[in-house]
Amino acid sequence: MSDLLERLRARGWRLTSQRRVVAEVLEGDHVHLTADEVHTRATARLPEISRATVYNTLGELVALGEVLELDAVGRAKRYDPNAHRAHQHLVCSGCGTVRDVHPRGDALAALPATERHGFTLAAAEITYRGLCPNCRPRQGA
Structure with missing residues (x-):
């Protein structure tokens, strides 16, 4: 049983066959x-x-x-069931593949007070972009 299904059952969300199938499809890491x-x-x-x-x-x-609904700039929105574990995203600029990543350190603390413009920070969403191994030009090709 997926973590998502367990969370939905714990909330008392009515799991029709359609809702259950959608939750099952979203099961797994890096989905x-x-x-x-x-x-x-x-x-x-x-x-x-x-x-x-x-x-x-x-x-x-x-x-x-x-x-989580991820707004991938210039691409279709993506849906991430990993909503309760702190993580950031690594996105391939070529094919749009998205991976969860867990950088060390506190993203909120990384923004200096001089750059906060009086805001009280509550969350940070960082997206790393680059090319995955499949999209990256091969060396010597």
Whole structure:
């Protein structure tokens, strides 16, 4: 059983077969699927699930704070079930692959007081960008 399913059951969220399938599709580490990818995988398990149901379920999971919605600039939004463990993201500028990363140190403390403009910081979202091994030009090619 996925961590997401356990969290949803603990909240008393009604797990219809459609909602359960969407949660199961989001199971695993480094899962950052688009809504269309979730729909494709969900229909493989439950052929009658509609695209609207997938989108609505993802919206509910985001509103509950159980799934993060990642706005990948210039690309489709992605959904991350790792909503309760502190992490940042590493994004390939070529293919859009997203990986969770756990840098050392406190991202909030990294912003000097002189750059805070009077804000009281509550959270930091850092996205590292580069090219994955599949997109990076091969040496000597």
